[in-house]
Amino acid sequence: MASPKSTKGRSLLIGTVALVCFVAAVYVGVNAHKGLPGAQLTTFTAAFEDTGGLRAGDDVRIARVRAGRVDKVEIKDGTAVATLSLDGDRDLYKNATASIDSRSGLGQKIVNIDPGTPDAGELPESSMLPKEQTVKSENLSDLLGVFDDPTRASLTSTLTQTGQGIGGHGQDIQDVVRNAPQILPDLGTVSRSLTEDNGQDLSELLQAANSLSGRFAGRQDQIAALTGDLGTTLNAIAADRSVPLRDTLDKAPDTLSAAREAMTALQPPLSDLDSATAQLQPGARGLGDATPDLRGVLREAVPPLDGVPNVSEQAQPALGELTETMTDARPFAPRAAAALSDTNPVLTTLSPYAPEVMLFFENFADALSNGQAGKGDPNNRHLRVTLMLHTQSVDGQLGIKDPFVARNPYPAPGAAGQDSTGSLPLPTTGGE
Numbered sequence: 001m002a003s004p005k006s007t008k009g010r011s012l013l014i015g016t017v018a019l020v021c022f023v024a025a026v027y028v029g030v031n032a033h034k035g036l037p038g039a040q041l042t043t044f045t046a047a048f049e050d051t052g053g054l055r056a057g058d059d060v061r062i063a064r065v066r067a068g069r070v071d072k073v074e075i076k077d078g079t080a081v082a083t084l085s086l087d088g089d090r091d092l093y094k095n096a097t098a099s100i101d102s103r104s105g106l107g108q109k110i111v112n113i114d115p116g117t118p119d120a121g122e123l124p125e126s127s128m129l130p131k132e133q134t135v136k137s138e139n140l141s142d143l144l145g146v147f148d149d150p151t152r153a154s155l156t157s158t159l160t161q162t163g164q165g166i167g168g169h170g171q172d173i174q175d176v177v178r179n180a181p182q183i184l185p186d187l188g189t190v191s192r193s194l195t196e197d198n199g200q201d202l203s204e205l206l207q208a209a210n211s212l213s214g215r216f217a218g219r220q221d222q223i224a225a226l227t228g229d230l231g232t233t234l235n236a237i238a239a240d241r242s243v244p245l246r247d248t249l250d251k252a253p254d255t256l257s258a259a260r261e262a263m264t265a266l267q268p269p270l271s272d273l274d275s276a277t278a279q280l281q282p283g284a285r286g287l288g289d290a291t292p293d294l295r296g297v298l299r300e301a302v303p304p305l306d307g308v309p310n311v312s313e314q315a316q317p318a319l320g321e322l323t324e325t326m327t328d329a330r331p332f333a334p335r336a337a338a339a340l341s342d343t344n345p346v347l348t349t350l351s352p353y354a355p356e357v358m359l360f361f362e363n364f365a366d367a368l369s370n371g372q373a374g375k376g377d378p379n380n381r382h383l384r385v386t387l388m389l390h391t392q393s394v395d396g397q398l399g400i401k402d403p404f405v406a407r408n409p410y411p412a413p414g415a416a417g418q419d420s421t422g423s424l425p426l427p428t429t430g431g432e
Contacts, residue, residue, distance in 0.1 A: 042086040043071070046098045046129040050136035051080045052109060054100055059110045060084050070111060079131065084111060095120035099135035352413030 048054075051073055060068035068086035075081070084098075093116030103110045116123070123129075166173065176183075194202040216223060237245050350357070 040088055041068070042088065042090040042092065043083065043125060044092065044123065044127050044129065045081050045083050046111070046134050047076075047131045048080045048082060048098075048100060048134050048136055049131055050100075051082060052100055052136065054082060054109045054111070058108070059103070060086060060113060061110055062086075062090075062113050062115065064112070067113070081128070082111065084113070086113075091115060091118075092123040093117055093120045094123050095133070096123055096129060097133045097135070098129055356413075 054070060054073055056070050056072045058070045059066050060070060067090070068084060071083040071085050073080065073082045086092075092113075096116035097114045099112050100109055101112055102108070194205075
């Protein structure tokens with residue numbers, strides 16, 4: 001059985017070993033970016049005018065391949081100095097150069113080293129590359145800083161829309177790059193043509209394009225649908241390796257010439273047609289306005305027209321008898337015409353007094369309206385005669401003019417009903 005003293009010593013030894021392993025692990029973890037401990041390194045420094053956010057641990061690359069790391073970045077005599085370590089034994093020469101580039105759009109930096117050429121002589125280890133042989137960091141924000149806010153906003157929108165438009169068209173881009181050697185000479189010719197007269201033609205072209213693009217605003221969906229239909233149409237035209245289209249284009253010049261002659265010959269008839277159309281326009285407009293009414297008349301006339309055959313059949317006997325009657329009345333017609341001709345002066349004279357004649361018959365009918373019908377005799381009617389006394393019955397006997405009387409003994413035609421004695425009636429007596 002082990003003694004307590006030996007057990008305590010073994011525990012102390014195990015704790016000490018564990019602590020040493022932990023410290024070693026921490027050291028290795030902290031310095032892992034510097035490579036394996038004891039590895040051979042080629043170290044030198046480089047002075048930069050601007051390091052642009054370069055940090056210790058960033059990559060040092062040769063020909064864009066990682067070859068080392070940045071040990072530290074510090075200020076010496078007002079100059080930014082970066083200590084660079086290359087893995088292994090590297091040959092550097094006095095005309096070597098260093099530049100700070102962006103590793104990604106997130107701002108991470110790398111140092112690119114050009115080792116130089118042997119004829120310049122070897123660069124001693126721990127030497128410093130002067131600022132004349134280094135290139136400062138260029139940030140994209142610094143490049144964009146030369147533009148004003150509207151230009152940067154427009155550039156951002158252009159890049160965004162360009163990226164969205166390029167998405168899914170990788171094969172098209174590859175085709176453009178593959179055919180670029182044949183396209184670039186023609187593009188150069190076009191560019192030279194556009195720059196003539198200080199680019200006046202190009203400026204006018206851009207203005208026209210801007211105006212045209214403004215007209216397309218809000219119609220993107222329609223343009224997309226039109227483009228899809230155009231693609232379908234072009235695919236249909238390109239059927240059979242475009243042989244029908246090529247044959248059509250071969251025959252097009254003669255066809256167009258014949259069409260031009262035909263169009264020239266059509267001008268006089270079309271002019272006459274235009275004049276005739278102008279003359280027909282009012283009638284056509286009137287016919288269009290009357291069409292609803294005419295449609296309604298024709299639709300409603302169907303039931304009466306269906307009844308016409310029955311009416312004609314029922315009226316046929318009466319028409320036959322009417323024909324005989326008219327034949328018998330034919331000798332009477334001249335005499336009736338003569339009688340009407342003789343009564344015409346009398347009727348002409350009496351026509352102005354038509355209201356008085358009507359008033360007479362109305363009063364006569366009213367006088368005969370008294371009585372009780374239906375007591376054994378439907379014509380049991382009697383006439384009532386009433387004695388009407390007026391003030392003029394008295395003053396007329398005395399020779400005094402009644403001031404209430406405005407009688408016209410000779411009323412104008414139609415005015416008899418308006419002439420009234422205006423006198424005050426006296427109590428009357430009468431009997432049946």
